[in-house]
Amino acid sequence: MHCELCGSVITGPSAKRVRIEGAELEVCGQCAKYGVEVQQPKKPALKRNVPGAKATPVVHHRRDAFDMMDGEIVDDYGERIRKARAARGMSQKDLALAVKEKEMLIKKIEKGDLIPEDDVRKKIEKELLIRLVDSPEDPIEKRRADQVKTTFGDLISIKRQP
Incomplete structure (x- = not known):
């Protein structure tokens, strides 16, 4: 947690x-x-669905806000959106209509005045075929890990005599 x-x-x-x-x-x-x-509630809520069965505590698992994040949004998200939109020949109004949001929202996001919420960000990413989030697992780092070869030195430990 x-x-x-x-x-x-x-x-x-x-x-x-x-x-x-x-x-x-x-x-x-x-x-x-x-x-x-x-103060936390002292007694957990009890589940009593089945007649004759013992009451069991209901366990509620709270979702942590950090668990819901895919990664961090890139610093130049507004610039990326503007470039991708221009490359597709769309105006801000066209993009707003395509993602079913207000044009003013798109303008503020492109200017960098407003960080898009996850649902809006996903719609923009899908429409413009871009990524606005740095994933926690960087593909470059993953590629480097695949290129490393295991050697005998990795497999054995050498004991030195005093």
Whole structure:
């Protein structure tokens, strides 16, 4: 699990639920000082679907915001969109109609004033056949890993005499 405020990895029971500026977040011990701790419910909800069966706790798995991210959006996303749109001979209005969004939204995204939300970003990528996200696994790094050959030195460890 990741801290929803700073992004650091939280291990063990050190996660705290706090209210910061009206939002409830799961944070690490260091970030807990920025908000007011919210009390967790003591009893889990029970599932009672089958008559005669024992009630079992319902487990709700929260999705972490960091788990939903495909990668980070590139810094020059506006420039990439503008170039790809121009290469296809489309105006901003044509692109807006194609992705079913407002023209003003496309203008702001191209200027770099607005970072596109995931659904809009995916529609633009699909329409213009471009990638706006740096994937966590870089294909160049993957290619280099495939080119490395295993040697005998990788397989054995040499013990030195004192």
